[in-house]
Structure formats: C-alpha cells, structure tokens
Amino acid sequence: MTEARAKRRADAERSRADILDAATRLLADRPDVGMAAIATEAGVTRQTVYAHFASRDELLHAVIDHTTRRAIAAMDAADLDSGTATDALLRMLDVGWQFFRKSPGPDQLGAFAPRRDRERHVPVEDRLLKLIRRGQRAGEFDSAAAPEWLVAAIIAVSHAAGEQVRADLMSIPQAQKTLRRTVLRLIRASE
Known part of the structure; x- marks a missing residue:
C-alpha cells in the first residue's frame, strides 16, 4: 500500500x-x-x-454496534471472573450505568430487526449466564431458579430501571440503587 x-x-x-x-x-x-x-x-x-x-438506519445500527462493543470491553475490564459472583454481578450492573446517559439504546432509536438486536445481547447474556452459574455453584445465588431465567429477569429489570430514568420518574443514582437491590433479591444474594 x-x-x-x-x-x-x-x-x-x-x-x-x-x-x-x-x-x-x-x-x-x-x-x-x-x-x-x-x-x-x-x-x-x-x-x-x-x-x-x-442511510440513517445504517448509522443507527452502527452506533448501537459501537456502543455494544464499548460496553463489552468495559465489562471485560471490570474483571468479572474475580471476587465473589455477587460482587462481580454488581460491577457488571454498574458498567451498564456508565453508558446509560452517554449512549442511545435501541429503545431510544426505534424498532430494529429483532434478530440483529438479539445478536447484540448475546455477549452480555453470555457473561451474565457465566456469572449466574458461578454464583449458583458457590451457593451465593438461588440454585433452584434456572440460570437462563435469571439472566432474562435481570435484563428485564435493568431495562425497566432505564425506562424509569428516561421517564424522569427516578434519578440515575436512585435507579442504580433500586436495580442493585432488586437483582440481589431476585438471585437471593446478600450484599
């Protein structure tokens, strides 16, 4: 060249x-x-x-892909394999808030192709599933609940926390604190 x-x-x-x-x-x-x-x-x-x-749609997809890559890198930097599974899970939740106000989410940008959106969630779900299984093996998390269900529930309540902030019903610190408490109750872990 x-x-x-x-x-x-x-x-x-x-x-x-x-x-x-x-x-x-x-x-x-x-x-x-x-x-x-x-x-x-x-x-x-x-x-x-x-x-x-x-097109604008192509740019929107690129922005979401860019944000996803940055979030995954931040999760990896949070060293989710160290410490207790509970502490690692809380670090992972905190990473999400780092990107909340700085980056648009798919829900802010309108409807996208469901398959492509699903593919974007896979790296996050994989890391979360690994954490849940580690916590269950260590006796930190409820072992009676299916790990996949816990992953889906954590993601759902995380989205709900974000929606509360976007609707000006909670501040980011309130939503972050509430999300942490809710997730700990969901997995039956103690802080």
Whole structure:
C-alpha cells in the first residue's frame, strides 16, 4: 500500500470514528437528530457521513454496534471472573450505568430487526449466564431458579430501571440503587 493510500485510509477511519462518536453523543439526548447535525458535530460534511453510512438506519445500527462493543470491553475490564459472583454481578450492573446517559439504546432509536438486536445481547447474556452459574455453584445465588431465567429477569429489570430514568420518574443514582437491590433479591444474594 502506498503512503498516500495509507493516509487516505487512516483519514477515512478517523472520519468514521468521529461520525460514530458524534452520533452517539447527539442521539443519546435527541433520538430524532438529523444527519446534517451529526455531520456538523463530527466536523465533516453531510456527504462524508453518507459516504460511510448509506442511510440513517445504517448509522443507527452502527452506533448501537459501537456502543455494544464499548460496553463489552468495559465489562471485560471490570474483571468479572474475580471476587465473589455477587460482587462481580454488581460491577457488571454498574458498567451498564456508565453508558446509560452517554449512549442511545435501541429503545431510544426505534424498532430494529429483532434478530440483529438479539445478536447484540448475546455477549452480555453470555457473561451474565457465566456469572449466574458461578454464583449458583458457590451457593451465593438461588440454585433452584434456572440460570437462563435469571439472566432474562435481570435484563428485564435493568431495562425497566432505564425506562424509569428516561421517564424522569427516578434519578440515575436512585435507579442504580433500586436495580442493585432488586437483582440481589431476585438471585437471593446478600450484599
């Protein structure tokens, strides 16, 4: 690859990253924000945005994929294999709140293809399932409940906590505290 070509490729990758970062910030607060505003925030032209993302829907999917990758990296950085399963589960829940106000969720961006949304949840569900099984083996969590059911229930109450915040019915600290208590009761663990 020539040096000029490598520079163009690096510039294109930087533009794409800038667009994703700008779209993530703007969509977190204004789910209906337009492509022109995203281009302005990213410091590129609208044509540049469309060169990277053929449609607004494609950009929205890319934002959610980008956010998912960042959340998974944060979960991995939380070292979910160390300490008690209860402590690791609470660290995992806290990671979700790190992204809550900074990133739009699928529920904020409208309906997406259910299969693709399901695929996005798989890495989170896998980590959560591993944690639940570890906690059950260690006697920290209720072993009578199916681990898969506990995963589904934890995800559901996590989404409910987020909805309460978005509806201005709870603050983030209130929702975080309530979610932690609810999940501990759900798995019958003590803090």
